[in-house]
Amino acid sequence: MELSVIILSYNVQHYVWQCIDSVLAGVEGLKAEVILVDxxxxxxxxxxxxQDFPQVTLIANEENIGFSRAYNQAVKQAKGTYLCILNPDTVVGESLFKTLLKPSMxxxxxxxxxxxxxxxxxxFLPECKRVVPTPLGSLRKLLGFAGQKDLYYHDSMAPDEAGPVSILAGAFLFLKRLDYLGIDGFDEHYFMFGEDIDFSYKLLLNAKQNYYLGTEKIIHYKGESTQKNRQYLSRFYGAMVHFYKTHFSNSRFKVFLVSLLAQGLILWRGLWPKNQSTHTPSIEAVFWVSERVDLSDHLAHWLGQKVQSLNLGSFKRQTPAGLKNTPPKNALLVFDRASLTYEAIIELMSLGASHGQRFRIWHSQKQLLIGSDSSDTHGEALILG
Structure with a gap:
């Protein structure tokens, strides 16, 4: 077995369905297994x-045991030489796993x-490449001094570049199973935050080099399985403190300051939650991006306005960058999954970001319309049938 893709889900039914659909397209032709821990x-x-993916191995937990324990649980059953740790609110392209399995990688x-x-x-989401967050660096970030380069994120490396980095995000981690086991997997003290920082750092301590491949993109909607309440804040800042107590015990005073400040922030943000702006500009035009002219009646009714078909013509699905004439600003693009590869959809979304466009993916076999207009709030997943 070449590869085990492990996905963890918690109340994200439609997002994890789309994630698995993309993964199965990506492992086609490979000796691979897909494991879902719920x-x-x-x-x-x-x-x-x-019902829809009987080839997926299911592990159904009777309680929410958290991120770290659940992934460790699945890895014990995994048979692949390589592992991919994957969040449920992600979408991967068809060639990604094949690229990562090349000998050069x-x-x-x-x-x-x-x-x-x-x-x-x-x-672009900057958390996909980070530096080791020292106690002093985190103090500066918590106090709002985030302008300095490489203070928390690896800003000196451009998004499309590739090279060594210290810390990677747990939404997507690809590595050898033996290396995962060699550092005893995720520290189960972490329930759902900070485990990726600790995991990446333990690999560095084990003489391994983590690597950011900016030439490959995935969608990470974010926030689909997380409610940003007081419990969220407590886990988030508590994970940070645990990381420093584990790895920076020689900086006791700085760790104490981080801990003190974290407790203050939990109290402050619990009493005065940070307002999330929900205002988005009105949609000026709707484009149906497909090789099919006709829309589903349910989808057309939901859109409720005149829809323009984006003529793909001789557009090659494997090279979406060839489509240069993107729709206007504040347009909604509805991608027909039956016509487009996930790779094409990801690239078109990346190209449209600078135009202020919004996106949805239409899965006709499920009558499912799915997407998100903000990485800070829940997205939209609708069954229109």
């Missing part, structure tokens, strides 16, 4: 995946490999 979702995730000192992340509006 942390006691109360929605119809298990029914949906069992799998040399002995390679630790984990990460890719470029874009959100539901096609915008």
């Amino acid at each position: 942390n006691a979702s109360s929605d119809e995730t298990l029914v949906s995946i069992t 799998t040399h002995r000192q390679m630790g984990a490999i990460g890719t470029q992340f874009i959100d539901g509006r096609g915008c």
